[in-house]
């Protein structure tokens with residue numbers, strides 16, 4: 266196996282153009298597991314860990330750009346104000362995994378259980394891809410095309426993800442078979458967008474890829490408006506309305522039975538995660 270060690274982005278892009286079959290490796294927390302279990306035997310690896318352009322995040326013109334090479338540990342240390350991002354990063358693996366694993370790797374693997382992915386979806390994130398031919402971007406739902414499938418071309422690398430800054434509370438929560446070091450059985454990111462007076466809800470692990478619960482989002486935004494809570498954060502929603510929101514969230518799920526859990530349990534998990542997340546967001550607004 267050849268291992269390429271580019272030190273600059275142009276060098277990496279040139280290598281990927283010349284060797285499109287070469288597999289990028291960032292933290293290696295998915296790649297090395299697959300190699301160890303003999304699920305993949307790539308003829309070449311391109312190590313991306315030396316490329317500074319991929320390891321940056323920045324605020325730009327009302328947006329945030331998060332480089333593909335930023336690790337979960339850095340998200341927790343450098344972006345604690347982005348609550349949903351922080352909470353998702355904190356749930357990934359163990360400290361050792363979080364020190365290595367990157368958001369670009371989560372996008373590259375494109376597992377429905379990738380914890381960064383519902384957060385990207387709830388933020389309406391776009392994925393930026395780069396090659397020697399130039400740059401292009403796709404909305405998250407155009408990039409994630411199926412179970413462990415994405416729209417990346419063989420000569421491209423993921424540069425990062427970008428989203429418009431959202432003003433309002435939000436959270437990420439997940440359910441698994443234990444409290445830590447667990448791949449989620451169901452995951453949910455909820456954001457209240459105060460400017461657009463909208464609620465955004467994305468689900469992981471309960472469909473072939475990440476889904477948004479559009480019907481539940483519209484229901485919650487209308488109920489918040491009906492309660493006058495967009496203007497008055499002290500106003501709140503009844504337990505019954507929160508429960509109905511949870512039921513509508515689960516309507517977006519298309520879960521299956523697998524080794525981690527049953528479809529029935531996953532549907533129930535979505536009800537609970539949805540209801541709790543909306544209640545937390547409203548409580549945050551009340552201060």
Ligand SMILES: Cc1cc2nc3c(=O)[nH]c(=O)nc-3n(C[C@H](O)[C@H](O)[C@H](O)COP(=O)(O)OP(=O)(O)OC[C@H]3O[C@@H](n4cnc5c(N)ncnc54)[C@H](O)[C@@H]3O)c2cc1C
Nearest residue numbers: 289291292293294295296357358367370371373379380423
């Ligand atoms: C013990 C353990 C626990 C885990 N727990 C969790 C968890 O709780 N939640 C979770 O979501 N995941 C978990 N994972 C999976 C893994 O850590 C994540 O998917 C992580 O985000 C992968 O990042 P990485 O940098 O290690 O990716 P890598 O393994 O380096 O790469 C993964 C894939 O992305 C591609 N890739 C990486 N960077 C780029 C790029 N810039 N451009 C193009 N392609 C790229 C690679 O070619 C490969 O296909 C766990 C893994 C382990 C081993």
